[in-house]
């Protein structure tokens with residue numbers, strides 16, 4: 001049996017629907033590899049998952065939308081930051097499956113810039129015809145979810161059948177299943193190319209990507225180091241979240257726990273001034289990725305993860321191979337036009 005088909009608990013029995021265009025490329029980064037001068041550096045192009053500018057959330061939504069369809073829902077209801085990629089992709093997935101989408105946008109980033117509030121992901125949400133609501137407190141996950149419950153009740157009263165995608169802990173981590181499956185995809189690509197990985201580096205936010213990838217790799221017997229770069233909260237809080245996610249995934253897939261506490265490696269060194277806010281180091285990482293590989297990273301997630309990846313790469317040995325998971329987020333660069341325009345502006 002090929003690795004791609006290898007069963008991981010009940011993974012292949014879970015409700016799922018197709019949203020991806022197919023496998024995403026696993027590519028070498030030869031210029032960055034030469035520039036850093038240590039290990040072989042690779043990138044998994046999950047920015048190219050195919051739907052509405054792509055990103056990691058497409059993999060996660062295959063499982064949420066699968067359950068929504070199994071429940072015969074006609075509306076998707078979700079909450080996220082104003083520039084949420086998850087919200088954008090939930091709206092696109094809903095449209096692709098013939099549903100409506102209602103979204104609650106949380107004021108998580110202290111910014112009064114009209115471009116931030118209207119461009120990038122918000123513009124795409126509007127193009128997709130999503131109904132937008134706002135929630136004033138972006139740090140109150142439980143409160144945002146409770147308000148989502150009220151919105152769902154309101155939709156039911158008008159005869160709709162909403163499927164709610166929650167953000168706070170305590171809900172089945174269906175999104176993480178997308179990354180348990182992605183672990184299978186990465187390992188089968190590596191097997192076909194004769195690649196042995198020493199480390200995987202990725203952004204760690206809600207923890208579905210990090211938890212799912214780590215669980216999937218361990219479930220398939222792969223001991224590779226997985227380094228999560230914190231983008232939302234400090235490492236100690238995030239460690240608890242990833243540990244819980246991994247336990248919940250095991251329960252969902254009816255498997256023994258395969259992730260040890262020591263497997264959960266996090267760095268909050270690049271969190272900078274906080275969620276959705278950048279500093280010089282983040283801008284430098286964006287510049288390096290773009291100028292060395294033509295790779296566009298975003299200021300909220302992937303450029304911060306790239307900061308961590310570059311540091312890990314500098315400390316690596318020549319014979320090692322490091323993989324960066326590019327989780328997408330590209331449309332957000334247009335919302336940060338003011339800062340990015342100033343940082344990258346050139347004079348003719």
Ligand SMILES: Cc1ncc(COP(=O)(O)O)c(C=O)c1O
Pocket residue numbers: 055056057084085086203204205206207208209210301302327328329330
């Ligand atoms: C582009 C991008 N990368 C990474 C993440 C973090 O993924 P997760 O929430 O699964 O930890 C997100 C989350 O919204 C994202 O939009």
